[in-house]
Structure formats: structure tokens, C-alpha cells
Amino acid sequence: QLSDVAQAPLADRPGLLLRLLGEALARAHGRAAPEAVTAPGIAHRARRDADADRADLERVAITADAVRYGSHLPADEALEGAAATATALLDRLTRSASGRG
Numbered sequence: 001q002l003s004d005v006a007q008a009p010l011a012d013r014p015g016l017l018l019r020l021l022g023e024a025l026a027r028a029h030g031r032a033a034p035e036a037v038t039a040p041g042i043a044h045r046a047r048r049d050a051d052a053d054r055a056d057l058e059r060v061a062i063t064a065d066a067v068r069y070g071s072h073l074p075a076d077e078a079l080e081g082a083a084a085t086a087t088a089l090l091d092r093l094t095r096s097a098s099g100r101g
Contacts, residue, residue, distance in 0.1 A: 002020065002087070002090070004016070005017055005020070005083075010076060010079045010080065010083070011067050011073055011079060012067075013079065013082075013083040013086075014060055014063040014064040014067060014079060014082040014083055014086060015064040015067060015068060017060060017082075017083060017086035017087060017090065018060050018061060018064045018086060020086075020090055021057065021060065021086060021089060021090055021093070024090060024093045024094065025093065053089060053092065056085045056086075056088070056089045057089060059081075059082060059085055060082045060085055060086040060089070063078055063079065063081075063082035064082070066078075067079070
């Protein structure tokens with residue numbers, strides 16, 4: 001849940017938020033959540049109308065993969081930026097799915 005993400009270590013937030021985004025995108029398209037899909041896979045499967053949404057999702061995916069597979073953690077600013085971007089995108093997806101966006 002989003003409230004749990006806020007309590008997680010900063011380095012974990014982009015990946016956790018990416019998972020929530022994957023679940024939201026799956027629900028929006030009437031599919032099961034992509035449990036085993038990689039971060040780039042989630043970004044690739046996103047069929048958002050706005051180029052900005054795709055770019056935001058890719059940014060979060062790249063940061064999440066850098067945390068998971070990179071030899072060094074991204075800077076705190078990059079982690080915070082990816083988490084903020086993911087949270088805003090999740091909010092837009094939720095509002096859109098509920099007919100308020």
C-alpha cells in the first residue's frame with residue numbers, strides 16, 4: 001500500500017511504487033497484476049495516452065532497476081525524484097480509473 005511505501009527505506013521506494021503502478025495499470029486494462037514482470041517490462045506494457053506518463057514510468061523503472069541491479073545506489077535526489085514521480089503517476093492513474101481524471 002502507498003502508506004507502507006512512505007515508511008520504507010528511500011532506496012526501496014521506487015521499486016515498491018513501480019509494483020503499485022504495475023498493479024494499477026493491470027487493473028485499468030482488466031488484467032492480472034504482473035507479478036514476475038521486470039521494471040522495463042512494466043514500462044513497455046504501459047499503453048498510456050500521454051507521452052509524459054510513459055516517460056515518467058520509464059524514469060521510475062530505470063531508477064528501480066539501478067537500485068536492484070546496479071553496483072552503486074543512485075543519489076538520494078534521484079531516488080526521491082523517482083518516488084515523487086511514481087506517486088504523482090499513481091495518483092493520476094487512480095483518478096483516471098475512477099473517472100475523476
